[in-house]
Amino acid sequence: MENVAFIINPFSAKKNYQPFLDSLKKAVRNPNFYISESIEGTENFIQQNFYKTDVFVAVGGDGTISSVAKRLINTGKILAIFPAGSGNGFSNENNFSKNLEELLDKIKAKKWREIDTFKVNDKLSINVSGTGFDGKVVKQFEKTSRGFKNYIQVSIKTFFSYKPIKVKFSSEEFKKHDGEYLMLNVANTRQFGNNAYIAPHASTIDGLAEIVLVKKFPLYYGALFAARMFSKSLKEDQYVTYLSVPEIEFTVDTQDWHLDGEYNEIDSPIHIKVLPKSLKILI
Numbered sequence: 001m002e003n004v005a006f007i008i009n010p011f012s013a014k015k016n017y018q019p020f021l022d023s024l025k026k027a028v029r030n031p032n033f034y035i036s037e038s039i040e041g042t043e044n045f046i047q048q049n050f051y052k053t054d055v056f057v058a059v060g061g062d063g064t065i066s067s068v069a070k071r072l073i074n075t076g077k078i079l080a081i082f083p084a085g086s087g088n089g090f091s092n093e094n095n096f097s098k099n100l101e102e103l104l105d106k107i108k109a110k111k112w113r114e115i116d117t118f119k120v121n122d123k124l125s126i127n128v129s130g131t132g133f134d135g136k137v138v139k140q141f142e143k144t145s146r147g148f149k150n151y152i153q154v155s156i157k158t159f160f161s162y163k164p165i166k167v168k169f170s171s172e173e174f175k176k177h178d179g180e181y182l183m184l185n186v187a188n189t190r191q192f193g194n195n196a197y198i199a200p201h202a203s204t205i206d207g208l209a210e211i212v213l214v215k216k217f218p219l220y221y222g223a224l225f226a227a228r229m230f231s232k233s234l235k236e237d238q239y240v241t242y243l244s245v246p247e248i249e250f251t252v253d254t255q256d257w258h259l260d261g262e263y264n265e266i267d268s269p270i271h272i273k274v275l276p277k278s279l280k281i282l283i
């Protein structure tokens with residue numbers, strides 16, 4: 001299989017990438033693969049293999065996919081995924097499964113479509129990014145051994161100590177939404193991962209980002225909020241407001257962000273800008 005490169009994040013999938021590698025070596029003769037020790041390592045590998053490769057396969061979670069996508073946007077190269085993260089939001093939304101045979105068939109057919117991505121100031125996001133409560137949760141979560149159980153535990157702990165963020169929009173049109181929020185998310189796809197649909201109406205081909213403003217709710221409401229998120233019915237929730245925009249600017253009184261689930265420090269003012277049809281993905 002020529003013109004294909006596999007980038008494996010050994011830290012995803014509970015560090016258990018060997019079964020994937022064994023299956024790959026059985027199915028493909030001399031596959032071009034790279035076990036990535038860091039994001040810089042991934043970037044160098046992509047650069048070195050750029051001209052001879054049409055399809056780059058990210059083997060990992062949303063963080064890994066994002067680190068590969070960053071180098072592929074607006075280049076004509078195709079992104080494919082073997083999902084191996086804990087949340088797999090972007091993979092779920094783009095029909096990538098853990099079936100290697102199916103993936104290899106798709107690579108042979110080499111069909112693709114173009115989807116939107118967006119930027120938070122100068123940083124790329126492909127799935128869902130945000131600040132406030134979940135920015136803080138991701139910051140604390142990264143100090144644990146990760147996994148869904150730790151995520152829930154950290155979320156509940158953070159909820160008790162958490163002060164709302166203050167958001168101020170630059171344009172007159174959105175000033176009426178200035179105020180205090182539990183969290184602000186920016187969604188390209190519909191879900192965070194684990195089928196938690198923060199923006200059930202989001203589309204990756206509409207040239208718009210969904211800005212999701214969530215007011216602080218009482219703790220007892222958390223269960224209903226979560227139930228609505230998993231049943232794709234958050235749009236009716238009284239604590240949630242959606243703004244569908246190609247671009248927007250605001251300030252927020254925290255630097256704690258997560259970009260596709262990875263903690264990042266970002267200074268205000270914040271400029272969100274959709275990059276329409278900027279990423280080719282395998283279908």
Ligand SMILES: Nc1ncnc2c1ncn2[C@@H]1O[C@H](COP(=O)(O)OP(=O)(O)OP(=O)(O)O)[C@@H](O)[C@H]1O
Nearest residue numbers: 012036038042060061062063064067085086087088
């Ligand atoms: N290209 C890369 N090479 C090496 N490490 C990476 C790369 N991209 C991200 N990482 C690091 O690997 C860890 C796991 O990343 P990733 O997000 O892919 O998996 P996950 O957290 O298990 O999945 P998900 O984001 O779907 O919940 C993170 O700590 C991240 O910083």
